[in-house]
Amino acid sequence: MTGMRGPHSARARLPGIAREAARFGAVGAFGFLVNVLVFNLCAHAAGLAPVRSGVIATTAAVCTNYAGNRYWTYRHCDKTRRRREASLFLLFSGAGMVLENGVLALSHYGLGFTSPLADNLAKNVIGLGIGSLFRFWSYRTWVFRAVPPAPAAPAAGDRDRAPLAV
Numbered sequence: 001m002t003g004m005r006g007p008h009s010a011r012a013r014l015p016g017i018a019r020e021a022a023r024f025g026a027v028g029a030f031g032f033l034v035n036v037l038v039f040n041l042c043a044h045a046a047g048l049a050p051v052r053s054g055v056i057a058t059t060a061a062v063c064t065n066y067a068g069n070r071y072w073t074y075r076h077c078d079k080t081r082r083r084r085e086a087s088l089f090l091l092f093s094g095a096g097m098v099l100e101n102g103v104l105a106l107s108h109y110g111l112g113f114t115s116p117l118a119d120n121l122a123k124n125v126i127g128l129g130i131g132s133l134f135r136f137w138s139y140r141t142w143v144f145r146a147v148p149p150a151p152a153a154p155a156a157g158d159r160d161r162a163p164l165a166v
Contacts, residue, residue: 020073024136027068035061036124043119050108050119054101054127062093074144085143092138096131103127 038060042053066089078085100123107113107122 020140021136023073024069024139027065027073028132030068031061031065032124032128034064035128036120039123040116040120044116050123051101051105054104054123055097058093058097058100062090062097065093069139069144074139077144077146088143089139092135092143095138096135099134100127100131103130 035057037057039053039057042048042056043050046053048056066086069089070085103126104119104123107126108119113119113122
């Protein structure tokens with residue numbers, strides 16, 4: 001069994017993924033506060049419809065999360081393709097928004113759970129949990145791509161040797 005303990009094994013990558021997930025979670029926690037605050041202000045203070053309030057709240061959280069993820073969680077990643085990165089971030093954030101607010105719509109309109117507590121649980125616990133898992137996977141897979149490692153410079157002794165002709 002080759003590669004069990006190499007640099008690309010799951011065990012070797014686990015600490016880096018754990019740090020990345022912790023940073024993503026910290027940014028997400030701040031985005032969660034923004035999301036809950038804006039949702040409740042829109043839905044209960046301004047009297048907007050629940051899903052409209054959810055979309056506004058998620059949009060506000062997406063803006064804060066982009067800044068936190070770009071400049072902290074994934075600051076080491078490729079910065080040469082910002083337009084592509086921002087477009088993909090918005091695309092996957094939009095998909096996460098559909099997941100998040102779809103749970104709210106199903107709960108509120110489909111199942112008839114219309115209390116403020118039910119709306120908050122549906123959107124900000126269940127929907128946001130599902131949307132966050134999707135966003136973490138999609139951001140790390142498609143949006144914030146790692147910078148490819150630079151080729152290693154040959155060792156001093158290797159420079160004097162000519163490559164073997166095959």
